[in-house]
Amino acid sequence: MLVAGDSEVYGIALLTLKVALVATLVSCAIGLPLGYFLATRRFWGRRAALTVVNTALAFPTVVVGLLLYGLLSRRGPLGGLGWLYTWQAIVVGDVLLALPIAAALSAAAIQGVDARIRRTAQTLGAGAWRTAWTVSREARFALAAVITAAFGQVVAEVGAAMIVGGNIRGSTRTLTTAVALYTSQGDFGLALALGLILLIMALLVNIALQVLQGRGEPGVGGAGGTHA
């Protein structure tokens, strides 16, 4: 079926890839700056904010799906968008699940960068954005792992996608919801084939991220004081 180029299967795979890439992009676009902010700024309530973000890591996907269903349903506050049972709804659910991963893990990654890097960038005249870029470059391997983890979360997500996407054939059926469906129908061969596509997809994305990271270079050693 895979070799023959079944159009339905490729449609499912393409939708899965589209949803995963958009959700990863959005969650990282919000989560990485949020993680940097949490790691480098001292403000009242910072510890509480970190606790909330870390707790959100363990948020059950079906609960997120349920809450989002309430929001997007016709009588919900966001019902006017008409996104329920669309791929956009799956993206929103995936973003909600991947955002804590992106924020919490990137905060940890940035905290792992020697504080002297940030001070050195500042003292050489870097503004806030350039300083953030310099610090992030130092943590790029860890941040690439964060992006990989976020992608892993959204590409493997099934609970929320099932609830807010509806697993509609030709419309919102993703690889994970399809695997769940075909398994429940007893079509293990098809479910396995789709699972294999999912694995290949994850592998290719990981390889692409590793290529983007470029050549490795040892980090800065020694104690560098605290992040100011």
Added chain:
Amino acid sequence: MLELRGIRHRYGGRLVLDLEQFIVPRGASLAVVGHNGAGKSTLLRLLAFLDTPTEGQVLFSGAVVPPHARASLRRRVTLVEQRPVLFRGTVRENLEYGLKLRDTARTAMNGIIGDVVERLGLAPLLNRRRHELSDGEVQRVAVARALAVRPDVLLLDEPVSSADRAAANALYQALAAERAARALTVCIASHQLEEAYRWADSIRALAEGRLSPVTPENLFRVDLPTGDGTKHVRVGGIDIAVMTDRTGPAVLAVPPTDIFVSLQPLSTSARNVFSGRVTGMSIEHRGAGVHVRADMGGVELVAAVTAEAARDLALAPGKTVVFSFKATAVQVF
């Protein structure tokens, strides 16, 4: 040019810097000396606008620096930390970092980098990365990187701590050349008094986060007992007589110029008379005379004498000497 006023800076509730006033005059070559933990690095970070004082103000050119102006002033005041770090990339990329931030044209950039590279002997290192450099080389690159952005004020925290003699000389020569070429204000934190005397126009001593009222030799952390008048305070293997009403933790300072040096104990009013052996002699410093270091019961004391007096007494390492000073000469802060 730079001034700290009414500074009380705390880390984790602990007071680490307590300064009424600290001024770095324009064009000065200033050294801040003190033991490890004296507060030198904290002082430099405040001067570099990298830390915000818990209490007090930082002034630049006589005006209080508001928080929103700190980032722009960092382009004029650059700090090289005690254990500097290089960014990911080659030495050349590190040297270009600050220049690119200033939108320096490529031709001008090459000229500036060529200049600092030549002054600090970095040409063989240009294409190396940080993990291919020794600590001393990293220090030199960090100083070159700071010099390349041509700051008005250069703050250096123990800049030669990892350097050998030749590298240290190259660094000081590079600084001297830069200061000869333009109005560069330099403030260096160091625990090496000899180095400070060699190049600095003026020296400030820092101990326990406070400025010493006198020169930085002979500073001792003590715990003063209760009572008035003359107190005898144990410092290492000797008891120092001091006139003070203060009690509790304090720093004693004995100005080297207030110590009499003799070969035999003298019959004087001095309450502090210690005998020991000369451990070292320094060359004559600018206006500071010859510094004679002697081991007095496990405590090193430094006395300042004229070159003529040193010759008359035939002072040399190993020779037995007597140091005398009055209890009132000992300053407490």
